[in-house]
Amino acid sequence: MAETRAPLVIVAAGGSGGHLFPAEALTVALKARGVRVELATDARAAKFAQNFPADAVIAFPAATPSGRSPLAALKAAATLARGFFAAFAAIRGRRPAVIVGFGGYPTVPPLLAAGLLRIPIVVHEQNAVLGRANLLLSNWATLIATGFPEVGNVPEKARARLAHVGNPVRPAVLAAAGTPLAPPGEADAFNLVVTGGSQGARVMSDIVPPAVELLPQDLRGRLSIVQQARAEDVERVRETYARLGVRAEIAPFFTDLPQRMATAHLVIGRAGASTVAELAVIGRAAILVPLPGALDQDQAANAAVLVRAGAASAVAQKDFSPAWLAEELAARLRDPAALRRAGEAARKAGYPDAADRLAERVLGVARGETASEKRSGT
Incomplete structure (x- = not known):
């Protein structure tokens, strides 16, 4: 036969x-x-x-x-x-x-x-x-x-x-989803992951380091940052964090980004469909900055899903300033219970x-x- x-x-x-x-x-x-x-x-x-x-x-x-x-x-x-x-x-x-x-x-x-x-x-x-x-x-x-x-x-x-x-x-995301969320104590290191999507996002390099500089020294000293930056921005971002004494790893691309997101207490990023899906499956709190200028405003609609679920905050890029972000970071550094609630809400929104x-x-x-x-x- x-x-x-x-x-x-x-x-x-x-x-x-x-x-x-x-x-x-x-x-x-x-x-x-x-x-x-x-x-x-x-x-x-x-x-x-x-x-x-x-x-x-x-x-x-x-x-x-x-x-x-x-x-x-x-x-x-x-x-x-x-x-x-x-x-x-x-x-x-x-x-x-x-x-x-x-x-x-x-x-x-x-x-x-x-x-x-x-x-x-x-x-x-x-x-x-x-x-x-x-x-x-x-x-x-x-x-x-x-x-x-x-x-x-x-x-x-x-x-x-x-x-x-x-x-x-991806299978790497499902594997990372098994990492439990451990909210930091008041004096513990705070893991922050900053990503700009597959092509990177210059706005993250322009806004996040100055926002970190605006934080009080006691909060800034707790940060441990993993940040995706375009190749032409890597050195200036790295130099800023080094000057501030902040632990940071900067690269244009991280092959193990799902696992890094799983070890994060907070993720700052765009609101592409894959990013939103991965945040939900892994179950992490986020600050989302939808890509501006899109005809369909698809990233704004994606972000709104996690915002309604209580899993994320979303901000238009025109309002994404160092002062705004510094205030948001300070609030999260001081309220680990809110991070846990947001992470749990994200996981409920995942598939x-x-x-x-x-x-x-x-x-x-x-x-x-x-x-x-x-x-x-x-």
């Missing part, structure tokens, strides 16, 4: 860790179920995907349209068209059981190709607002899986295909089983199930 080959699922993600991390988590969950998984991404993200647990990585040309100029928009459209034809040929040859897109314009060529080839499509939206690429692809999706229970900007005709599963987090929930929904679509046949997502 001929051996039956395992089904193939293609996950499409690119552009940033915010899209690649949940794709990685789903890949691990699918492979644990005996499914073959390949990653479709753009050339930029492919450079960072050497350790991605897929059986193969397929790179397509991709670009993000912007309003910079008509010429730039035309070039982006031409690049996406080239990506579409390359994706169409690759996907037609592979004939996956289903293709899963995680947002961002690098997913548009492969998912449009899958739609024309009548291959089932699942879209996963990590943010609390449906992004522009996923909004476009929602017309062809069999299932629109969401990271948050409530998602804005969803067309009325697509609502019947929604299923809330949570945001899948550590999101990758498994999404994997089951993806396999259901591969079997021909629709969103309405399993509305709860459980």
